Amino acid sequence: MAPGTEGRDEESPAGHPSYVLNPHLSTIKEDILYHFNLGTASHDLPAMFGDVKFVCVGGSPWRMKSFIQYIAGELGLGDPKAEYPNFCEGTDRYCMYKVGPVLSVSHGMGIPSIAIMLHELIKLLHHAKCSNVTVVRIGTSGGIGLEPGTVVVTKQSVDAKFQPQFEQVILGKTVIRPTDLDEELAQELLQCSKEIDEFNTVIGNTMCTLDFYEGQARLDGAFCSYSEKDKLNYLNEAYSAGVRNIEMESSVFASMCKLSGLRGAVVCVTLLNRLEGDQLTSPHEVLVNYQLRPQKLVGYFIKKQLQKSN
C-alpha cells in the first residue's frame, strides 16, 4: 500500500489510488454529485473524465471559462476563441470546463463554497478512476508588504491566529487538520515564474479568513470597531509570521488535498498591498492584467509537465 493511502476505499483497482476516504461510498448504488448536476447513474464519469491529470480551480466562473480557452490555445488542443461546453450547465452553483487532461472548475467565494466543490470533485475523480492528479487553485488575494501584482505560491495556509491548521467541525466536535501544501510543487511553480520572467512570484504563507471585511482587518466594511493603528498592528504581526497574502479558501483546499492524497498548490495574485489600503482602486485593466498572471503561470507549468511526460 502506498504511503498515505491507508484507509482509502478498497474498491479502487491497483494503480488507481483512490482519493476518497469514506467506507460508505461503495455501498451507495447511485452517487449524485448534486452541486455539479452530475451522477454515477446519469453520466459515464470514467469516459468523460478518466484522462484528467490537472484540475485548476478558482472563485470566478468567468475566469475559469477564460482559463480553459487560454489553456486550449497554449496546449494546441483547441481554439482559444471557441466556446467550451459547461459540464455543470444544469446548475448555477459551479461551472466546469475540460480540454484534454485539464479540468477547470469554479468554486465561488469562501471555505464552505470551495469545500462543497472539493468533496464532489474528489468523488468525481474517484468515480472516473483518475490517477496522478495535480490540483491548483488560481485566485486573487490581498498582499501584505508586496508590490501589487506579485504572485504568491502558498507554503502553508494559516488561520487568523497565524496557525497552520484548519478546524473542521464533525458531529459538533472540532477536528484539527494540517494545511501545508506540496513543497516540491511550489518550488516547480516558482521555477516556472523565473522562466516566464514577466512578473514577480514569491513563496509565502497565506492567511485564510472566513470574512473579507472585519476578518481581514479592513476599515471599509459595514461594521468596524477597531482603529487604523489596530489594523496595521495586526497586518504587521501577520507579516512577521510569514504571511504574504490573505484570501478565503486556501485552508480547506490544503487540508482536503492532504487528506485525499492529491498534489495541491495555491497560486494567488495580490491585487493590492493591504499595508497601504483596503479598497481596489487600481484601474480595471490593471486588475484584469494581474488576474491573468496565475493562469499564465499554471498554463506554463502544465505545458512543461506534459512535454516532460511525452
Place this chain on the structure above:
Amino acid sequence: MAPGTEGRDEESPAGHPSYVLNPHLSTIKEDILYHFNLGTASHDLPAMFGDVKFVCVGGSPWRMKSFIQYIAGELGLGDPKAEYPNFCEGTDRYCMYKVGPVLSVSHGMGIPSIAIMLHELIKLLHHAKCSNVTVVRIGTSGGIGLEPGTVVVTKQSVDAKFQPQFEQVILGKTVIRPTDLDEELAQELLQCSKEIDEFNTVIGNTMCTLDFYEGQARLDGAFCSYSEKDKLNYLNEAYSAGVRNIEMESSVFASMCKLSGLRGAVVCVTLLNRLEGDQLTSPHEVLVNYQLRPQKLVGYFIKKQLQKSN
C-alpha cells in the same frame, strides 16, 4: 437616539437610521462596493435604490432572477416573463435585480459568501439613504423530522453545538454575536402561510454549518469517519435542541441583521428529511416545486405589507 442605533454613523439625516456601524466610512471619499461592481462615485445610489423597502436574498443567481420576475407579476409592477436588468452585470460574484420597492440579490453558498454580500448590501442601503427595510433570506435546506417540502421560518440560528451564536473573528480574536431573528416578522410569515394554505410552514431553530458533508453528518462526502448510528444520534440531538432544518448562511445573516438594525427573517424549504437519507433523490420537478414555496410565501407577505401601507 432610537434604541439599537447607538454608535451608528452620525452622518445619516434624521429619520433615516443608518444601518452601518463604522466611523471610518464617512472619511472615505469614494466607497467602491467591489463585489457588486457599484460605487458611490460611479453610481447615483440614492436615485437607484432609495425606494427599496424589501430585500430578498438567496444562494442561487437563477432563483433570484426568477424571484424578481415572480414578484413583478404578483405586485402588478411588470411582466413576469420580462428580462430585468442585473445591476451587478459587470461582475460574476453576485447578481441583483429590482422591481419597485423590492430588491433581489444572490449570495452564493456559505457564511463567507453571504457575509461579503451583506457588508456591501448594508453599505448600499446606507449610501442610498433607505429606511424601514426588511431583509428575507429565501433558501433551501435539509430538514430534520419534517416532511420534505415543509417550509421552516427560523426562530434562532444555532451553530453545530446548537448554541444560538455566531463567532466572528476580528483581528485574530473571536467575538460572539447573537443570532436571533425578528420574532414578530417570523409570526407574520407563519400567518401568511396559513392564509396561502398550500404547504406546511413551521417556526423552528435552524442549524448553520460551515460544511455540507462532514459538517452536516452526511455519509456521502469524499471523507467520512463516523457511522450511520453516530450520524443519527447527532441529528436526533439537534432535533431535541429545537433544530428543524440545516443550512449554511443563517447565522451570519441573523447576526448582521441584528447588528445593523435591519428587520430580518430566514425562510427555507426542506428538500429532504435528513433522518431518512443524505442525497436528493426526489424528481427534479418536485424539487423545483419545493423551491418555489419560500418565494411564494415571501411574495404574499410583501404584497400584504404594501396593501397595508397604502
